Structures are given as C-alpha cells and as structure tokens.
Amino acid sequence: MMNVVITCGGTGGHITPALAIADAVAANLPRADIRFIGTEGGMENALVTAAGYPIYPLPVKGVSRRHPSDAWQALRQLRACEVQAGKLLDTLAPDIVIGTGSYACYPALAAAAARRIPTAVHESNAVPGLAVRLLAARMSRVWLGFEAAAKHLPHRARTLVVGNPLPRDFYACRGEILAKKQQKTVLSFGGSLGARAINNGVFDLMLTMRAYADVRFVHATGKREWEEFSARFAASTLAGDARFEILPFISDMPRRMREADVVIARAGAMTLSELAASGRAAVLVPSPNVTGNHQLKNAKAMAQAGAALVVEEKELLRGGLAGAVTQLLRDDALRARMEVSIARHHRPDATRLIFEDILHLTRAKK
Numbered sequence: 001m002m003n004v005v006i007t008c009g010g011t012g013g014h015i016t017p018a019l020a021i022a023d024a025v026a027a028n029l030p031r032a033d034i035r036f037i038g039t040e041g042g043m044e045n046a047l048v049t050a051a052g053y054p055i056y057p058l059p060v061k062g063v064s065r066r067h068p069s070d071a072w073q074a075l076r077q078l079r080a081c082e083v084q085a086g087k088l089l090d091t092l093a094p095d096i097v098i099g100t101g102s103y104a105c106y107p108a109l110a111a112a113a114a115r116r117i118p119t120a121v122h123e124s125n126a127v128p129g130l131a132v133r134l135l136a137a138r139m140s141r142v143w144l145g146f147e148a149a150a151k152h153l154p155h156r157a158r159t160l161v162v163g164n165p166l167p168r169d170f171y172a173c174r175g176e177i178l179a180k181k182q183q184k185t186v187l188s189f190g191g192s193l194g195a196r197a198i199n200n201g202v203f204d205l206m207l208t209m210r211a212y213a214d215v216r217f218v219h220a221t222g223k224r225e226w227e228e229f230s231a232r233f234a235a236s237t238l239a240g241d242a243r244f245e246i247l248p249f250i251s252d253m254p255r256r257m258r259e260a261d262v263v264i265a266r267a268g269a270m271t272l273s274e275l276a277a278s279g280r281a282a283v284l285v286p287s288p289n290v291t292g293n294h295q296l297k298n299a300k301a302m303a304q305a306g307a308a309l310v311v312e313e314k315e316l317l318r319g320g321l322a323g324a325v326t327q328l329l330r331d332d333a334l335r336a337r338m339e340v341s342i343a344r345h346h347r348p349d350a351t352r353l354i355f356e357d358i359l360h361l362t363r364a365k366k
Contacts, residue, residue, distance in 0.1 A: 002032045002362060005094040005112075006053075007085075009039040009060070009104025011191060012249075013270040017122055018044075018100040019051050020165035024351040025358065027168070035092060037085065037108045043223065043249075044104075050251075058084055060104050078106055086111035095362045096120065099135075106131045113138040118361040122354070124164045124269040127292040128152050140361050143354055145269050162354050163347025164273040169254035171277070171348065182214065183243070184329050187260035189220035189250060190285075195266065198285055199229050201316035202264060206238055208322050215329060216243040218260070220250045254278070261335065262328045264321070267299035267310075272345065275308075279343040281335040282308045283324045285316065307342035 004025055008018035022034050036055040038044040048055040058081045085107040089097065097112035099105030099121040112119045113135070123132045124145040136142050136157040144150060145164040153159065186205075190198035202219050209215055221229040226248035238244045250256050257263060257278040265271050267286040275282050284302060286295035302308040309328065311320040328335050 002029055002096075003092065003094045004032055004034045004358075005037060005089065005092055005097045005108065006034065006099070007037040007097065007105040007108040008048075008100045008102070009042040009044045010102040012043070012047075013124065013191070013268050014100045014102045014104065015044045015047050016167065016270055017124060017165045018098075019047065019053075020167050020351055021098060021100070021122070021354055022051070022053055023168055024165065024355045028355055035094075037088065039104045042104065047251075056088055058088075058107060060107060078103070081107035082110050086115065089115065089117065096140075096358060098122070098358070099131075100124075101129050101132050103131050106135065109135050109139070120357070120361060122162075122165070123149050124273075125149065125294055126269065126298070127290075127294040141357060143357070145273070160353070160357060162357070163350035164270055165350040165354055166270075166273055166277055167254060168351075169252075170257075170274060183216045184214060184261040185216050185218060185259055186262050186264065186325060186329070187218045187256055187280075188264035190222055190225075191266055191268070191287075195222065195285075195287065196225060197313045197316055198264070198266070199225050201285070201321045203229070203232065203236075204317060205321050205325060206244055207236070209326075210238060210241065210244075213243075216245070218245045218247070218250075218256060220247045223248045262325055264325065267295040267302070269298065272298060272302065273347070276342050276344075276346040277348075279339045279346075281328050281338040282342065283321065283328065284308045284310050285313060285321075286310070288313055302342065302345075305341055305345075307338055307345065309338075 006018050006022055008014045025032050025034055034053055036048045036053050038055050038057050039060045040057040045055055060081050089111055096118040097108055099109045101123055109119055118140045120141040121132055121135055121139050122143040126146040126148045128149050137154040142157050142159045143162045144159055147161045150159045188202045199221055206217055233246055257280050260280055263280045263282040267284040284299040286299040299310045303310045309324045311324050
C-alpha cells in the first residue's frame with residue numbers, strides 16, 4: 001500500500017490539480033492511503049473533505065512582498081510551520097509528498113525534502129510562483145504545465161512537462177452532446193476568492209443584457225466578494241429573475257462549463273486548461289496583479305490562436321465586455337471556430353503522466 005501526502009491551499013487554482021492528482025492515485029491504487037496538508041481556515045479544507053480525503057491544517061500564511069516587516073514575520077512563521085509539518089510527516093510516514101504550488105505547500109515539501117522523502121511539486125503556470133522557485137532545486141521532481149516555466153527555475157531542478165491535471169469529470173463529459181436550448185448561457189467567474197473588477201463588469205453586463213430573453217447568466221462572485229455582490233444584486237432590477245443565477249463558488253465546474261455557450265474568466269493556467277478540456281468559447285479578462293503579467297501573455301496567446309477574445313480590466317466598464325459577449329452569442333460560426341481552436345490546447349494525458357512518475361519516484365526510493 002502506498003502512503004501519499006498532498007499539500008495545497010490558497011486558491012482553487014492550486015486545490016483543483018491537487019484533487020485531480022489524488023483522484024488519479026485513488027483510481028489506480030484503490031488501497032493507497034491519501035492524506036492532505038492545508039492551511040487553517042483555507043477553502044481547501046471544505047473541498048478536500050467533500051472529496052473524501054482527510055486533511056491536516058497548518059497555520060500557514062502568505063508572504064507579503066509589499067511590507068518588509070510583514071514578509072519577515074511570515075517567513076518566520078513558514079519556518080515554524082516547517083517544524084510542525086516535519087512532526088506530522090514523521091507520524092504519517094508518506095512514501096511521497098506532493099505539492100501544487102503556492103505558499104501553502106512550502107512547509108510540508110521543505111520538511112519532506114530535509115527527510116529525504118521523495119517529493120514532487122506541480123507548477124501550472126508558465127511563470128513559476130515564489131514557493132516553487134524556492135523549492136525547485138530540492139525537489140525530486142518539478143511537474144510543469146508549460147515547458148516555458150523551466151527557464152525560470154534553477155538549472156538543477158528535475159523537471160518534467162506534463163500539462164495541468166484536471167478533475168476526472170472534465171474528461172467524463174468531454175465530447176458530450178448537449179440538447180439544444182431555448183436560451184444561451186453565459187458563465188462567469190473571477191477565481192475562487194473573487195475579483196471585484198470582474199464582479200463589477202459582469203453586474204453591469206447583466207443590467208445591459210436583461211432585456212435579452214434568450215440569454216441566462218450564471219455568475220460566481222468568489223467567497224470574499226459574495227456578501228457585497230449579493231446585497232447589490234438583491235437591491236437591483238435583476239433580483240427575482242430566474243435567468244440570473246449568482247453563487248459564491250462553483251463546485252461543479254465541469255458541468256457548468258459544458259452547459260455554457262460563453263465563459264467569462266481570468267486567464268490563469270488552470271482556467272485555460274479547463275476551457276480547453278471543455279471546448280468552450282471564452283472572453284478572457286487577465287488579472288493585472290500576477291507575477292510577470294503572465295495572464296495577459298496567456299490571454300494574448302489564446303487570442304492569436306483564435307481560441308478566445310480578450311478584454312483587459314481597464315476596458316470592462318467601457319463597453320468592452322458587453323461587446324465581446326454579444327459578438328460571441330450572436331455569431332454561432334465564430335463561437336464554433338473558437339471552440340475547436342481552444343480544444344487543441346487540451347492535454348488529456350496530464351494525470352496519467354503524473355501517476356506514472358509517482359510510481360517511478362517511489363520505486364526509485366525503495
């Protein structure tokens with residue numbers, strides 16, 4: 001029996017691949033003991049528990065790079081959490097420890113490397129985050145979503161390009177033929193925690209398009225923005241109209257994407273992988289607050305390939321979002337071409353490659 005520890009947290013973009021990896025191990029090794037390490041109060045606790053896996057929280061917090069005093073305190077806390085993680089690993093005795101980026105995975109992966117336990121970290125983006133860059137040289141393997149990420153890592157890093165692992169439901173519904181609908185559906189979200197700019201843009205879009213009887217909206221505000229957005233929605237002319245569905249978080253993304261005709265979303269690597277797996281036409285609103293402005297680069301690459309339309313945040317309230325969404329809803333041929341184009345970016349073998357490498361890393365250790 002294999003003992004696997006997976007560490008993740010922070011946002012859905014790090015939790016989703018972690019759960020996909022866990023499910024791949026469980027599907028191939030039904031007797032495997034799979035446990036998670038997360039953060040106290042993080043959304044991963046509910047999602048991991050709902051998926052049927054036990055999770056152990058650590059008091060990990062992100063490292064601020066704006067205020068040196070906050071950064072120093074956070075680094076000290078990471079070190080303290082590394083000690084706690086080490087004690088936990090001594091009890092769990094894993095054959096391998098796997099992380100999916102972000103500050104949340106740092107303590108457990110660092111502690112595992114110090115104990116010479118096989119380790120692997122997955123980086124979904126083309127520009128690796130700080131935690132992955134700090135850990136890379138000590139990892140048994142760094143799995144990459146994009147080959148371009150390797151140039152940002154230490155030359156000693158043992159990398160393997162695998163793509164981005166997705167929940168099995170994305171593969172189960174791929175190619176599914178949906179019945180024709182009376183209404184077209186716009187699905188929108190700005191990430192698991194929320195994005196105020198997208199929330200504001202989508203709210204105005206809903207007001208603009210409420211006269212379109214053949215269009216319905218499903219919008220996820222993000223948990224951080226839920227109360228403010230729902231109060232604003234309830235006080236508007238949109239309240240009570242069944243065509244407008246608002247949620248704090250989308251827990252069944254594969255189904256929601258397959259039902260959508262147009263998706264409004266950020267341009268993070270995991271979101272693009274989900275769009276590619278689902279074959280959905282999209283309007284991408286890249287976040288301007290990410291390392292190396294990589295979301296804008298991602299979005300422009302998709303646009304150049306004919307796989308998406310791009311609306312930057314500064315254009316949201318200037319009619320750019322309404323123009324792009326209306327164009328896709330009204331032009332069936334354009335939407336169909338975009339669906340074919342984005343589907344070409346799908347990497348269906350990501351979870352298989354990761355599982356095979358898990359076997360290689362654990363066998364090499366033994």
